[in-house]
Amino acid sequence: MSSILKVTGLTQVFGGLVALSDINMTVEQGEILGVIGPNGAGKTTFFNALTGIIPPTRGKIELMGEDITGIKPHIISSKGFARTFQNIRLFKKMTVLDNVMVGLHNKTHASLLASLLKTRSVRKEEAESEKKALEILQLLDLDDFRYELAGSLPYGLQRRLEIARALATDPLILLLDEPAAGMNEQETEDLLGIIQKLKELGYTIIIIEHDMKFIMNICERLYVFNHGAKIAEGTPEEIKKNAAVIEAYLGKES
């Protein structure tokens, strides 16, 4: 196994608030990694730093050995990070299919001029990317909704569409920010199946999740954040028994 992501000393300071302090992490090819922690622990901030949406104050992010710290989010995307958002951020007035086709942006190359002239290569590329997008939608069981507006989908499907859109960028690492939040039991179960499927396909995934059952089920390794710091790291079994984690979640026993 080779590690594809190496994070060293990642720190994020907002004014006086230290939202992330000195986070170290390595991620191996093909593993499913969980990040847990109480609300406000800095989990989303961690994703924002990785994807360049809010560049970190200090620290280093290396993807496949390349330093990508502080570069623009759209370039980071093309280097291999794709993510979903805790508060769903779909292109609501676009169809499900077009949302996924936006994800294919950097896998396609039609220039403005070629698109205006509708050259043969542009038409071919459009047909191919539509086919590719449909394959991804099929994988996530969304193809029946391909021509619906993204904003009109039920909540659970919107979360799934965000995953589809992220997959379209053909990422090295998929970052899921609370993918099961707000889902009912059935939807959560479907999601579990999908992540299992992605794992079998060899995707490397980092999941932030509150639902303990969910995360213990799917992750081989867990990182626990509290107040911006990593307080524990290990297998679900180890984490369950970890005193610092129990304290963070249940409060100090008196």
Added chain:
Amino acid sequence: MHRRFIGFLALKQKFIILLLLVFAIVLPFTIKNQYIFRLAILSLQWIFLTQSLNLLAGVLGQISLGHIAFYGIGAYTCTILAKNYDFPTWAAWLAAIAVSALFGFALALPTLRLSGYYLTIVTLGFGEIIRLIEINWVSLTRGPLGILNIPKPEFFGYQIKSNIQFYFLMLIILVLSTVLLCRLVNSRTGRAIVATREDSIAAEAMGINIFKYKTMVFVIAAAMAGLCGAFFAQYTNYIDPTSFKSDQSTLLIIMALLGGMGSQIGPFIGAIVLTILPEMIRELMEYRMLLYGVVLLLIMQVRPDGLMGGVNLRYVRQKLLFEKERSKKTAEKGAEAEL
């Protein structure tokens, strides 16, 4: 009612477009009255202008309150080059497009730092600055006196003089722009632009260089308005700064809003209605602005997105055809099961 009408439009698109095109081609041959002719040409021109604003405000989602400035820049550039420097028409037009595009690029630069309402304020200021330059740079623009006797356009020996020639020149421009805009919106580039409007953070996370696409739209919209200005100058024969005042920018926004932001048919409806309606009640000319206000209020009450706002005929068509196909399949399956 509205939904079924939209569905009808979406499915019979080609037929309807053909019909409208035939109408547009036959129309000028039936017009005998100079004044009506002028109105027809102005309508075409305003549709084109509204298309350019719609690209910026509707498709990209960046409201501009100074869009008419580009129209003015195009008009003055073309006029000065054609009249004072004897530029051939094609060169004067290209220059008008290029200069407006350059200003569009300059106006796009603040998008690196600003967006939304803040940028809208910048566009308002930009429009005023351009108008003040038009009034005060007297040695170049003759200020409030305006410029008279602008040469007529001439393309490779073919002079455009009569109303009917101007009408068809503008019609050709409009047909081309409509085709190209539809292609743009339904392309990889267009999806990137709409995604930027819908959620710029998600768009960036999907690998879209939002600054590049914002700039691109500013430049294209400005270039279109500049071209329209060049046409206007050579058609009317006379320009002065009053044609490029901020209430013209406001009118443009109302046209785009009435038709429906972001829709490709919207500009046709908005521009035609608001060019012709005020003329039908000429006695009330002084109350024109009031009329626009009333129209806007009515629209906001009935359909806040404008008549065609949020309607993407391509999407409607895809969905209807897909559903038809699916119900056909299930019907076939049902029939098989019965056998």
